[in-house]
Amino acid sequence: MLAAALVGGRERLTRLRFFGGSVREFAGLPRDARRKILALDPLGYDVGLSNEAIREAWLKKVLSELPTGASLLDAGAGECAYKKYCGHLRYVSQDLAKYDGTGEVGLQMGSWDTSRIDIVSDITDIPVPDASFDAVLCTEVLEHVSDPVVALKELERVLKPGGTLIITAPFVSTTHFAPYHYATGFNRYFYESHLQYRGFEIVELVENGNFFEFVAMLLRHVDVFAQRYADEDCSKLERLAAQIVLRMLGRMSAKDKGSRELLNFGIFVRAVKRLGP
Template sequence: MSIVGLQNEVNRNAWIERKLKEIPDGWHILDAGAGERRCKPYCAHLCYTSQDFGQYTGCGDKKGLQTGSWNQENLDIISDIAEIPRPDLFFDAIMCIEVFEHLPAPLLALKEFSRLLRPGGVLLLTAPFCSLTHFAPFHFSAGFNSYWYEKHLPEYGFKILEIEKNGNYFEYLAQEIRRIDWVANKYTNCKANLFEHWIVKSLLKRLEKLSRRDTGSNEILYFGCHVLAIKE
């Protein structure tokens, strides 16, 4: 069975788990915008603190992509991400996973991370390059490309060690093609016939072939960036 377009979250989780394992035992890590704390299982060797603004319930404004339910009962800190109640240089590491698109002023979050993270501390960031409306009304940007990080992270005292682009043009198109039936069911009264289902399968097969032969289409479109940086 084809997996083209299905590896966005799989790739991201694998990168996060790999990078967290590289952080020394006992370091204090902040999971900023932690949501349901899905990354906590990767932090068993660390002193883990979760933070979120705590206002999303799963229903949002009932537009776009919503989760339906959302449990934040176990958060350690409920606060604005730009005003986290911890002293300067308190954390050894900070991760902020798929959060920036939900912030009206993401640079304020970077400024706060710079305040909270000690020199030599590790910063892990991921965010979409392009995204559909989700968690509305708390969705303020479609995404961020690698140039955004390259410009702004040094301005806040961070040295970039790694930027990994997740996916490519063909993988992204496949991801969205797989959503066609869901979007059609939600926003139209048009049901796909057998021929149209065949077209989708044929497109996915073509995109999988092109993705395997890809030589750099992620310079124009991909799922999102995975960024590793240190505080200088």
């Protein structure tokens, strides 16, 4: 079992085994607890587990840099997970609000609460005037939109000239939130092409993770998916072999020289809408 123990009032990691049943336990922990465990990992077994933490840290930083009092639209906000970083902003949420956490295939959340959404609409047709917001946030949404290019056009419409567009989306993803999953992901060329065409200047583009990190993430899910799709359990020897491979992937990731161009977790984009044509 993966465990974090309280010893003398301090959190201390007592054992790490990020595979098989321990993956499920780790995924079920609160987000802050997962971060603390990763920060304490002395063995390098955190390879493939950093996607969410790095994305959240980047979003927190970018949102904190928006000026106090600026208006922000959180497009496709879902459960408004990033509202907590927008206390200095005039925050407005938008979502289609049809997903309830359940579906017949792929990965599902089990439950999904969109009761706090301010604007219930399609992201391609948001009922607000042109140039309504100083900033637009759209995080982990575009893969759930049937026409992401039209969505970008609409986000450009509601954003003021000089305003900031903040986007994150997977580079590659497994089927999740089905049936609302229309693309597996987007590479940097999607953003460079479509955002420039729509009148944006990209001021920051971050490729999160690399080939080795991504392979490690997949490896951590083999046991769970084997049980679900093959009615199989990995043996103790197979789990040990997986841990050895994880150590190898961690070593290679630490020495990585650019494999993110082949494969990564996802891309973060900060772009500014040009003032004129």
